[in-house]
Amino acid sequence: MSRHDKIYWSGFCVVMAVLIAAPLILPIFWAKFLTEILIWGLLAMSSDLLIGYTGMVSFGHSAFFGLGMYGAAGALLHTSPPNLWLAILAGLAGAAGAALFVAYFSTRLRDIYFAITTLIFSQIFYVIIFTWTAVTGGENGLIFTRPHFSIPFLYDVRFTTTTMHWFVLALVAGSYLLLRRITRSPFGMVLQSIRENEARTRAIGYPVQRYKIVSVMLSGIFAGLAGVLYGVQNEFAAPDFVFFVTSGDTVIFNVLGGIGTLVGPIVGAGFFQLLRELLSRIFGDQFPYLIPLGVVFIMMIIFLPQGLLGFAKRWLNR
């Protein structure tokens, strides 16, 4: 084990220990807040695979997030007793389906065209979910009860705030390690070479479009997992989360935290949510917190385009 690895893994363990202990110490409101930051962080991290590693900016992650959410809601409402694992499976399947559709068409285009088409595709899903009231509940969304945490025939227990937090943490940490493994694998190297020079990557002989489709799908599946978790945590699925705003937030988290770092987006999500909570505590609920946040966002793009964790990018990816 090299020195870098030692520092990296001990840092990882410290952060994990803090996050595991957090719900035991924090009051219930902040514990839930932290769980949500982790979920938003997972969503942002999934889109970092596209933005930071493949060099494609997706403005359509709300579609995958929403499909995950609605997939889970469907599974929970139609099985009794509601099964957590089935919900996750259904959510991931929904998100993967949406991702395949979006990926197939939008990877034909590059750069800004890709960004615009993903945005438009996510709006297609929004329109469908919003108008197909019979299945999706339309404007009201779907409400369900939180499933138990179960291992078939062995173990069955109700989620508490603390155990829910641990469950989310386990999945987010697992996803992080998996995504880190993916980005460091030969496959991930090809993605990064597409980001650096697409024409050359194609010339070497890699089927660039196929790589792009797979990377959009992977990203979509992780976004779908975030959607499932958000649904299970809050016990509802609402069309608002399929709307463009969610995709926009995802991009903001990435830029604030630092693209191409995987952990950066989680930090960005935490920074954004904390700032928002702080502003609404100081100035009241009606305060348009997005105005100062928008100013901060633009300032960061101009003066600190690497994001909060950008300085550690090389180190984290080593």
Added chain:
Amino acid sequence: MQPVVQFFQSFPLDLLLIQTVNGIVTGLILALVASGLTLIFGIMDVVNFAHGELFMMGAYLGVVVLATTGNFWLALVIAVLMVAILGAALQILTLRPLIGRDPLNTILATFGISLILQNFALWEFGPVSRKIEEPIGTYFTLFYLQYPWYRIVIAVLSVAMIGGFWLFLKYSKFGIWIRATTQDRVMAEAMGIPVGWVYTGVFALGAAMAGASGVLFGPLGSINHTMGLDWVLKAFIVVVVGGMGNLGGSVAAAIFISLLEAYASIWVSPSQAVIVSFVVLILTLLFRPTGLFVATPK
């Protein structure tokens, strides 16, 4: 054969004609929005996410000026000027520092602007929709419908603005500067063209076109802080279908898509008719990814 014959016998021909007029009118407003977008993209390489919000600001400023002066046409002129100034200020503050950086940065910056403008409108004007009275209250008869002259006036004004803009690009000094900058920025700078101010001017011009369409659209629908997104999405579709940076293509695509949506809404609800434009987009991406009116490079 029988069902086919029945279909044509019960075909709502009058409805079809009315929807044709409607489609062309909305298409021309959309064309005005989209040509501002495509202008900014074609010359500055900036995808302006805030374009819909400039449209919305135009509509709101129209409401405010109309309330104080009482004259719609005055409101149109003042609102357009104010949106142009706003656009210039935004360009100087946020986009100018980003010249020469990855285009991604400018998308994100304009996205930030759209967030700020949208929430400013929500904060300043509240969540309740506003309405502008139609400035021309006369109608003519189209079949059984009393069709407002105002809509025809909008169509004519849009055509005039797009046409005037085209002439401006083609013949005026500033227009020649703009085209020179598009072709070769470094060379244009060497020839003494103030490229930085050309960019600011172009952004202001694009913003003014969005603002003008916002005011003109005001009397046709309700004005609220989220209206920008619908329009910018449609304008994006138009611009992709028509070919980015291609003015004629954008106008044709805007009318084409609006007509299709108008026809579709004879049979389905308007909120579902939007799907038609998505389908057009998907088909375009599949078969002519560079745009319907641009030759696909082999």
